[in-house]
Amino acid sequence: MKRQHLTRLPAYLLSIAAAVFILFPFWITFSNALMTEAESAAYPPKLWPTGLHLDNFSxxxxxxxxxxxxxxxxxxxxxxxxxxxxxxxxxxxxxxxxxxxxxxxxxxxxxxxxxxxxxxxxxxxxxxxxxxxxxxxxxxxxxxxxxxxxxxxxxxxxxxxxxxxxxxxxxxxxxxxxxxxxxxxxxxxxxxxxxxxxxxxxxxxxxxxxxxxxxxxxxxxxxxxxxxxxxxxxxxxxxxxxxxxxxxxxxxxxxxxxxxxxxxxxxxxxxxxx
Amino acid sequence: MEKTEKSTSLPLKSRIRMDQTATRTSGDPSRTASIGRFREAALAAAFIAPALLLFGIFLFYPLIQSVYLSLHSTNPRGQVANFVGLTNFRNLFKSPGFPNSLMVTFQFILLTVPASLAFALTFAAICRSRIRGMKLFRFIFALPIAVSVSTGSIMWMVLFHPTVGTLNYLLEQLGLTPVQWLTDPHTALLSVSLMTIWMNVGFLFILLLGGMQGIPDELYESAKIDGSGPIRTFWRLTLPLVSPTLFFASVTSIIGAFQAFGQINILTKGGPVNSTNVLVFKLYEDAFVNFRFGVGSAQALVLFAIVLLITIIQFVVVERKVHYQ
CATH class of the missing domain: 1.10.3720.10 (MetI-like)
Incomplete structure (x- = not known):
């Protein structure tokens, strides 16, 4: 049982790394879509919106x-x-x-x-x-x-x-x-x-x-x-x-x-x- | 036993029934049969006609028309002006633009195809190994298939952005110098390739996963019993058995790389200094920006010849080494 977990650990690490590579652009899109204009133009770039600015959609x-x-x-x-x-x-x-x-x-x-x-x-x-x-x-x-x-x-x-x-x-x-x-x-x-x-x-x-x-x-x-x-x-x-x-x-x-x-x-x- | 008996008896029954109806209707079974065959052929013609007509108008005719156009010079309205023979082709290879496009396209293929396949293969192998949460990972890895080339390009445009871009920010956090992703001629093609790999992975992953799911579980069980580790199992079992799919995936992705256009048009417009000016982008510029349809057609035919050659080489050379079950 323990050994099985050990052999699966690399698989998990690999999947998580791969998932980050795939998801990162989606996350940037998603979080920017919820930011205010000032936040999205800020440097350093923000990874999280401060709130849900849904008025961007309208x-x-x-x-x-x-x-x-x-x-x-x-x-x-x-x-x-x-x-x-x-x-x-x-x-x-x-x-x-x-x-x-x-x-x-x-x-x-x-x-x-x-x-x-x-x-x-x-x-x-x-x-x-x-x-x-x-x-x-x-x-x-x-x-x-x-x-x-x-x-x-x-x-x-x-x-x-x-x-x-x-x-x-x-x-x-x-x-x-x-x-x-x-x-x-x-x-x-x-x-x-x-x-x-x-x-x-x-x-x-x-x-x-x-x-x-x-x-x-x-x-x-x-x-x-x-x-x-x-x-x-x-x-x-x-x-x-x-x-x-x-x-x-x-x-x-x-x-x-x-x-x-x-x-x-x-x-x-x-x-x-x- | 009963089942096989049933299925073998069916054609016999139908033959009897057919003979009965034949004698009833005309009395000459061979004539009825030939009428039946004619009706079947007519039906077949009607069934394949729509697809055949569309292929004729939008694929076969254009191919012939391309040959015709490529041998002529055209006016901006697309009408043929005069016959110029092979001048269009000669000019293509004499001018620096087209050989450069060929080179860029080959570089683009080398940068995108092996990496995309390697990523997709790894992702598929992960999902095949049935770890917990596999369904979630499967959905995540497939996500890029839902992203169109234009949406993907703009997503990455933000990542590549020189000031608000996250990629440079991350590089800085790691203590590396920021990169002029899309504006430096040395990195522009690499940047476009990075985005393309990300986009291709979804489709290739789905394709390869499908291929891997066709491998029977018993083989994995017996490999496990023989004490084969996951990496050895991958090289000795999964890879050979998935090779037909991998072969198909490599052909489609090479051909797909030859057709790259959207990401170039949105991210770089072929620049800087033509460092990302791939074949289809050049074709587009010549034909639809400068309205030189003759030159454009000549390029289209060269593209066709290359794609055809690659397909043939792949089928002849690789097919022999590919393992079919």
């Missing part, structure tokens, strides 16, 4: 339309996530259960899209979206991202793990593929959908370069672009900046807390066995 909301940015990001991420789930499930079902000519070639084609970094396509995509008049619109922000090869592989993996007997039985009962897809495959793959959903939502919530290119009006800015406005606007009151950051962080943190166990293991499944 202060930053008055300067920058963060609510609007958050709404935009929410709409964009949700649309993309929903679209991704639909296109991924459909394609995954075809690759998992349907027989069709050229299946291997199409599968290789889908696989090859994973090797094209998005940045390579960004200039032509910008020109395309501009020529369609989609700059500064939800369409321009979402449509290019509605399908991902990663999602297809992840969902295919889940479909292949479904019990074969069940699908066989459905076929015997005269179920067509469309019904099997809608009534069996998709509902039984909720864990997979959740993994892909959380991953896709977080990923697109955090998108930076594309929204920077295709939005120009304040009305259409997403949170990530809006947040950098905090620091470029005249006020460099760090307490307000940090209060803004905290507001932006909150949705993703909640999402992570709810979906963490889905992400662990789920991502590995799609990444390796696909």
């Amino acid at each position: 202060g930053v909301l008055a300067v920058i339309p963060i609510a609007r940015f958050i709404t935009n990001s929410f709409v964009v991420s949700s649309l993309i996530t929903l679209g991704c789930l639909v296109t991924s499930c459909m394609a995954a079902y075809a690759f998992a259960f349907l027989r069709f000519p050229g299946k291997k070639i199409f599968f290789a084609l889908f696989l090859s899209t994973m090797m094209i970094p998005w940045e390579v396509a960004i200039i032509p995509n910008y020109l395309t979206v501009r020529s369609w008049g989609w700059l500064d619109s939800y369409a321009g922000l979402t449509v290019p991202f509605l399908a991902t090869a990663f999602g297809v592989f992840l969902m295919r993996q889940f479909f292949l793990q479904l019990p074969k007997e069940l699908l066989e039985a459905a076929r015997i009962d005269g179920c067509g593929h469309v019904r099997i897809f809608l009534r069996l495959a998709v509902p039984l793959s909720i864990p997979g959908l959740a993994t892909l959903g959380v991953y896709s939502f977080l990923n697109h919530w955090n998108m930076y370069l594309w929204p920077l290119l295709v939005t120009s009006s304040e009305q259409m800015r997403t949170v990530q672009i809006g947040v950098s406005m905090l620091q470029f606007s005249e006020m460099t009151a760090w307490n307000l900046v940090m209060a803004g950051l905290l507001l932006v962080l909150l949705p993703s943190l909640i999402m992570l807390a709810l979906g963490l166990s889905r992400l662990v293991g789920g991502l590995t499944a799609g990444a390796l066995k696909g």
Whole structure:
């Protein structure tokens, strides 16, 4: 018993050191968000706020339309996530259960899209979206991202793990593929959908370069672009900046807390066995 | 026994049923079967069409369009002015800017990828060891995945700040000289890398932990019985068995490092004296600040070629050494 404690001591020390490294920037953000302007600009820097100055939050909301940015990001991420789930499930079902000519070639084609970094396509995509008049619109922000090869592989993996007997039985009962897809495959793959959903939502919530290119009006800015406005606007009151950051962080943190166990293991499944 | 019997009998049953329906409908089973196969193919086409269409418009077409653009000079509106052949590529390698960007990008990869992987691997090994409070640590280590590149950059901007920054204050407390984190050309890339490592750790940790949880407990039990200590177990058991995931993680993080943009744009804008001017930032400046889409496309293609090469090398060389169960 005693020996076990001894061997675990280094593990604890290591975890605590690691946790400090990870948490420190969060703590600075959090504590600054609750400070007065004078406190946040003081030298030496303060690690604790003297009180809870919650008016920072209303202060930053008055300067920058963060609510609007958050709404935009929410709409964009949700649309993309929903679209991704639909296109991924459909394609995954075809690759998992349907027989069709050229299946291997199409599968290789889908696989090859994973090797094209998005940045390579960004200039032509910008020109395309501009020529369609989609700059500064939800369409321009979402449509290019509605399908991902990663999602297809992840969902295919889940479909292949479904019990074969069940699908066989459905076929015997005269179920067509469309019904099997809608009534069996998709509902039984909720864990997979959740993994892909959380991953896709977080990923697109955090998108930076594309929204920077295709939005120009304040009305259409997403949170990530809006947040950098905090620091470029005249006020460099760090307490307000940090209060803004905290507001932006909150949705993703909640999402992570709810979906963490889905992400662990789920991502590995799609990444390796696909 | 019963179970296997059931599952083997199922296809037979279905075959009988199919034959029955086939004879009932047309009397020529082979014709019905071919109609059925055609319908299945049509359904498959409909099912993969949306994804395929999107890939076509937003990935495959742009790739071809990039080649076309890179061989032309363009006007600021993005229209092709005239054919210039390989001039764009030649100019890229003749001018000092692009080779510098390549160098900076490689340095950035060396600074971020091994460190991120090492941290993530350690964190995952800690969480695998099931110490008390593991759930809390797991949440803490995963936290950076919730931080976007812009949020993270601004968080670190405060830490790096020359006067109110906490990092310099801590250095002073330790009796060290303060560092001009983002404004000194010698340290700027290092500072950006530090922030990037912090940001990457969340995702890599989740990935590697997932891989480690796939290792059966019995293996750990028998290692323990054989008297293997935690460090030996890590090197001899965990590392080889997690190597497929580690392999995937290293490929994704190298490719991810090639794509770094947000932290550069917010923290340094490529400066000071181009010491942090990575490939994608340069591409962005050329294409979307100076509106030289031809030159930008040429750079995009070089980026594509490098990423492709790395992917191929990794798959060929590393895959042979990676241990698959």
